[in-house]
Amino acid sequence: MHYVKAKGIFTSDYGINIYRGCTHGCIYCDSRSDIYQFNHEFEDIEVKENAVELLKRELVRRKPFMVVTGAMTDPYIPIEKRLKNVRKCLELIYRYGYGFSCLTKSDLILRDLDLLKKINEKSKVVVNITLTTANDDLCKTIEPNVCSTSRRVEVLRKLDENDIPTVVWLSPILPHINDTEDNINSILDSCIDLNVRGVLNLDMGLSLREGNREYFYRKLDENFPGLRDKYVEEFGDSNFIYSKNNRKLKQIIKNRCQMHGMLYKQEDIFNYMHDFPSRTVQSKLM
Numbered sequence: 001m002h003y004v005k006a007k008g009i010f011t012s013d014y015g016i017n018i019y020r021g022c023t024h025g026c027i028y029c030d031s032r033s034d035i036y037q038f039n040h041e042f043e044d045i046e047v048k049e050n051a052v053e054l055l056k057r058e059l060v061r062r063k064p065f066m067v068v069t070g071a072m073t074d075p076y077i078p079i080e081k082r083l084k085n086v087r088k089c090l091e092l093i094y095r096y097g098y099g100f101s102c103l104t105k106s107d108l109i110l111r112d113l114d115l116l117k118k119i120n121e122k123s124k125v126v127v128n129i130t131l132t133t134a135n136d137d138l139c140k141t142i143e144p145n146v147c148s149t150s151r152r153v154e155v156l157r158k159l160d161e162n163d164i165p166t167v168v169w170l171s172p173i174l175p176h177i178n179d180t181e182d183n184i185n186s187i188l189d190s191c192i193d194l195n196v197r198g199v200l201n202l203d204m205g206l207s208l209r210e211g212n213r214e215y216f217y218r219k220l221d222e223n224f225p226g227l228r229d230k231y232v233e234e235f236g237d238s239n240f241i242y243s244k245n246n247r248k249l250k251q252i253i254k255n256r257c258q259m260h261g262m263l264y265k266q267e268d269i270f271n272y273m274h275d276f277p278s279r280t281v282q283s284k285l286m
Helices: 051-061 079-083 085-095 107-122 136-142 149-161 181-193 212-223 227-235 246-260 266-274
Strands: 002-004 046-048 066-069 099-104 125-130 166-169 198-200 205-207 240-242
Touching (some): 046 051, 066 085, 066 266, 079 085, 079 107, 085 099, 085 107, 099 107, 107 125, 107 149, 125 149, 125 266, 136 149, 136 212, 149 166, 166 181, 166 266, 181 246, 198 266, 212 227
Parallel strands (some): 066 099, 125 166, 166 198
Antiparallel strands (some): 205 240
């Protein structure tokens, strides 16, 4: 872990990244790609020491909107348990009447359930949880340093019990590993049971750009002997690879989401996550 002083906090779409880098160890992580220009080891977490201060400065002077996080780095990586920077940001988001949307794989988010409930009562919260496999043993292999799928399902249940809207990111789907009908249907069963608002799957596959491709292939060699050769033969050095079951599995998602009233189109889900409720009466407390 190391500290930096950031010049700004918001991305162009009102996203924030309090941390840079990750220790979850997911074998497929696109954030390792060279295009993101990490100048430090990926597991050496970069902490924006002035993130909370910058966020407060921006929230004071803007009209409320949905503050989003988790696109590049899971906000609930283990060091957050000690630093509590996400929680400090949530306190500001609640204080100034903003909404909040995040993407995580971690059950640490339940630590902040009290604040999420308060923000949701005042404006809006959407919690996005990644689910890639219904099998906890496989989960431990491809996402080794984060809570299991079954635990994430418990998190979704707890959020639902507290009226916190959720979206499941059913992604990435790795060819010859988790691209099966049984896996997709098992995850969808949980989504239906837990009143998930939407299921996001861009495509059945994953990005394999320079930087993360090398890491992914090393992990294939460690955990799935011989599969790397199959990938190279099928996909070469493509930056994005698709499961041969892509069309069939996406149709399953579409059919079941339509049947149970869940969003599944990317545009609809992103609109849902980013739309701030205009009916909310805002009060900016200084």
